[in-house]
Amino acid sequence: MGAKASHVSELSENENLRKLIGTVSISENDPFWNQLISFSFTSPTNSADTKLLEETTVSLSKALIENNPRTGNFGALVRIFLSRTKELKISTECQDQLFIWQAHNALFMIRCLLKVFISQMSEEELQLQFSYQERAPGTCDAGEEDLFEEMMCNLVHLIIEVPLLDITYSILFEAVTTLLILLSYQLFHKEILRESLIYKYLMQGRCVPFTSRLVKTLLYNFIRQEKCPPPVTHVFEQQAEGSGLFYGLASGVASGLWTVFTLGGAGSKPNLEEERPLPLSNQSLLLLLGLANLTDGTDTPNPYRQAVMSFKNTQDSSAPPSSHPHTFQINFNSLYTALCEQQKSDQATLLLYTLLHQNTNFRTYMLARTDMDNLVMPILEILYHVEDRNSHHVYMALIILLILTEDDAFNRSIHEVILKNITWYTERALTEISLGSLLILVVIRTIQFNMTRTRDKYLHTNCLAALANMSSQFRSLHQYAAQRIISLFALLSKKHNKVLEQATQSLRGPFGSDDNASLPDYAQDLNVIEEVIRMMLEIINSCLANSLHHNPNLVYALLYKRELFEQFRSHPSFQDIMQNLDMVIGFFSSRLEQAGSDLSVERVQEVIKQGAAALPKDRLKVSD
Numbered sequence: 247m248g249a250k251a252s253h254v255s256e257l258s259e260n261e262n263l264r265k266l267i268g269t270v271s272i273s274e275n276d277p278f279w280n281q282l283i284s285f286s287f288t289s290p291t292n293s294a295d296t297k298l299l300e301e302t303t304v305s306l307s308k309a310l311i312e313n314n315p316r317t318g319n320f321g322a323l324v325r326i327f328l329s330r331t332k333e334l335k336i337s338t339e340c341q342d343q344l345f346i347w348q349a350h351n352a353l354f355m356i357r358c359l360l361k362v363f364i365s366q367m368s369e370e371e372l373q374l375q376f377s378y379q380e381r382a383p384g385t386c387d388a389g390e391e392d393l394f395e396e397m398m399c400n401l402v403h404l405i406i407e408v409p410l411l412d413i414t415y416s417i418l419f420e421a422v423t424t425l426l427i428l429l430s431y432q433l434f435h436k437e438i439l440r441e442s443l444i445y446k447y448l449m450q451g452r453c454v455p456f457t458s459r460l461v462k463t464l465l466y467n468f469i470r471q472e473k474c475p476p477p478v479t480h481v482f483e484q485q486a487e488g489s490g491l492f493y494g495l496a497s498g499v500a501s502g503l504w505t506v507f508t509l510g511g512a513g514s515k516p517n518l519e520e521e522r523p524l525p526l527s528n529q530s531l532l533l534l535l536g537l538a539n540l541t542d543g544t545d546t547p548n549p550y551r552q553a554v555m556s557f558k559n560t561q562d563s564s565a566p567p568s569s570h571p572h573t574f575q576i577n578f579n580s581l582y583t584a585l586c587e588q589q590k591s592d593q594a595t596l597l598l599y600t601l602l603h604q605n606t607n608f609r610t611y612m613l614a615r616t617d618m619d620n621l622v623m624p625i626l627e628i629l630y631h632v633e634d635r636n637s638h639h640v641y642m643a644l645i646i647l648l649i650l651t652e653d654d655a656f657n658r659s660i661h662e663v664i665l666k667n668i669t670w671y672t673e674r675a676l677t678e679i680s681l682g683s684l685l686i687l688v689v690i691r692t693i694q695f696n697m698t699r700t701r702d703k704y705l706h707t708n709c710l711a712a713l714a715n716m717s718s719q720f721r722s723l724h725q726y727a728a729q730r731i732i733s734l735f736a737l738l739s740k741k742h743n744k745v746l747e748q749a750t751q752s753l754r755g756p757f758g759s760d761d762n763a764s765l766p767d768y769a770q771d772l773n774v775i776e777e778v779i780r781m782m783l784e785i786i787n788s789c790l791a792n793s794l795h796h797n798p799n800l801v802y803a804l805l806y807k808r809e810l811f812e813q814f815r816s817h818p819s820f821q822d823i824m825q826n827l828d829m830v831i832g833f834f835s836s837r838l839e840q841a842g843s844d845l846s847v848e849r850v851q852e853v854i855k856q857g858a859a860a861l862p863k864d865r866l867k868v869s870d
Contacts, residue, residue, distance in 0.1 A: 262278070279322075282323075303362055311363070321376055321378055324397055334407075338411065346413055373392075376393040398425070405418060405425075405463055406460055461534060465557075531594065534597070538550050552572045553573065558575050562607075590624070629689070658721070687724075703774060731800065731803065732807050736807060739813070786804070795861075801854050804831065
C-alpha cells in the first residue's frame with residue numbers, strides 16, 4: 247500500500263503489495279516495511295467494492311502462498327507487527343499515535359491474508375507459512391520459534407493490556423477480529439477440532455494464563471458499548487505537498503471502520519448518534535461466545551467456559567473463594583444493563599442464555615432484581631415479532647423465559663409489575679396490564695403462530711412448559727389474557743375435532759385404498775394435539791386449584807365458553823384432569839342461576855368474586 251491513500255480498485259496494482267507477495271525476500275530491517283504499513287485505506291462503502299476487496303485479497307494471497315516458502319515475507323510481516331506492539335501500551339499512554347497507526351495497518355493486512363489462508367490450507371500448512379524464512383530455493387529451515395503461537399499470544403495480550411480509547415479502537419477491533427478468523431477453521435470441518443493447533447494454543451498453550459483477563463475484557467467491551475469513533479479528527483495531518491508520508495486517520499482507519507459497518511450510509515442518516523455502529527462490542531461478544539463454546543479437552547475442561555461460569559459480582563464482598571482457577575469479578579449491574587439494552591441481537595440473547603444457564607452467581611443476582619421488566623420486555627418483543635426473527639433467536643428467547651419461570655419468586659413478582667401503553671403490542675390497545683399477563687399473551691400468540699406456520703412440536707412444548715411453570719402463581723390475570731387462554735383451548739379443540747373427523751373418514755375408506763396410507767399420520771397428529779390439549783387443561787387446572795380466588799377473569803372466561811369442555815368429560819385421556827374444571831363450572835353456574843337471569847357483566851363478575859371467597863379450597867384437587 248504505502249504512503250498514500252488507497253482505494254480497493256487500486257490494490258491489485260499497488261507497488262508495495264506486489265513487492266510483498268513477489269519472489270524477492272525482504273529483510274526486516276528494510277525501509278520498505280515502514281512504507282508498506284504507512285497507508286490510509288478507503289474501506290468499501292458498497293457491496294460491489296466489498297466483493298472486489300474479497301476477490302483482490304484472494305488473488306494477492308494466492309501469489310503470496312506460492313512465493314512465501316522462498317521469501318518468508320509473511321513471517322517478516324508478522325514480526326514487524328510484533329515489534330510494533332511491544333511498546334503499544336506505552337505508546338497509548340504517551341499518545342504516540344504513529345506507532346498505533348502502523349501497528350493497526352500491519353495487523354489489518356495480516357488479518358486479510360489469514361482469512362484467505364484459512365480457506366485455502368490446513369492448519370499445518372498455515373503454520374508453515376509463519377515459519378518460512380529467507381533461504382535458498384529448495385531448502386527448508388523452520389527454526390525453533392513458533393511465530394504462530396507468538397502472534398496469538400500477542401493478540402490476547404494486546405486486547406487485555408491496551409486501554410480502549412478513540413486512538414486504540416481500531417487496533418483492538420482488528421485484534422479481536424483476527425482471533426475470530428483463526429477460530430473460523432471449524433467452519434471448514436464437520437468433525438469437532440479437538441486436536442487442532444489453534445485449539446491447543448488457546449486451551450493448553452501460553453494463552454491459558456490470560457484466560458480470566460481475556461474473558462473479563464471481552465465482557466467489558468460488550469458492557470461499554472463504545473461506538474466506532476466518528477471520522478472527524480485527524481490523527482495525522484497531511485504533510486505539505488510532495489512530502490506526503492502520513493495521511494489523516496479520518497480518511498483511513500477511523501473512516502474505514504465507519505464505512506465498512508455502515509456500508510456508506512453514514513452520510514445519509516439524519517441522526518448519526520443513533521446510527522453509529524458498535525463493531526468492537528459486537529466482535530468481542532462473538533469472540534467470547536466462540537471461546538466459551540469450544541469443546542472440552544480430553545483431560546482438561548474449557549478454561550474460557552470455566553471463567554464464564556464462575557465470575558462474581560464486584561459488589562459482593564461476602565462471596566466465598568471460588569474453586570474455579572479462572573474466576574474473576576465484574577460489575578453485575580453494568581452487565582445486566584447492557585444485556586437489557588442489546589437483546590435485539592441474537593448474540594446478546596445467546597450470552598444471556600449462557601449466563602442464566604451456567605453462571606449461578608449471575609442467575610441469582612438477576613432473579614433478585616426488582617426491575618426484571620427491563621429484561622423480560624425485550625425478550626417478549628423478540629417472541630412477538632417471531633415472523634421477523636430467525637428460529638435460533640426465537641428459541642433462545644423462549645428457553646430464557648423457561649429458565650426464568652422455574653423460579654417461583656419470579657412467577658409471583660411479574661404479576662406485581664404494572665405496565666402502561668405497550669406500543670409494540672398491536673392486536674389490542676393495552677393501556678394497563680401486568681408483566682405476567684403480557685407474558686402469557688405473547689407466549690400464547692407464539693403458540694398460535696406456530697400452529698399456523700412452522701408447526702414445530704418442540705416450540706409448542708417449550709411455550710406450554712413456560713405457562714405451566716407460571717400457572718400456579720397466576721394472579722389478577724388481565725381480562726384479555728384470560729380470554730386468550732380459553733381462546734387457545736377453543737382453537738385446539740377445533741383442531742382436535744377436525745383431525746378426529748379426518749381419521750374417522752380414512753377408516754371408512756375401502757381397504758387397500760391410497761387413503762389408508764395416510765392413517766398413521768392422522769393417528770400421530772391426533773396424539774400430538776391431545777398431548778397439547780392435556781397440557782392446556784393442566785395449566786387451567788393448576789391456576790384454579792392454587793389461585794382461583796385471585797383470578798375472577800379466568801373463571802368468567804371459563805364459564806362463558808363452558809360448552810368447549812363438555813366433549814372432554816368422558817374422554818379417557820382427560821377424565822382425571824377434568825374433575826376440577828367440572829366442579830368449578832358446576833359451582834359457579836349454580837350460583838349464577840340463583841342470582842337470576844339477564845345479569846350484567848358487572849353483576850356476573852361480582853357473583854364470581856363472592857363465589858370464589860365461598861368455595862371451600864379442599865374441594866379443589868391440587869395436581870402433583
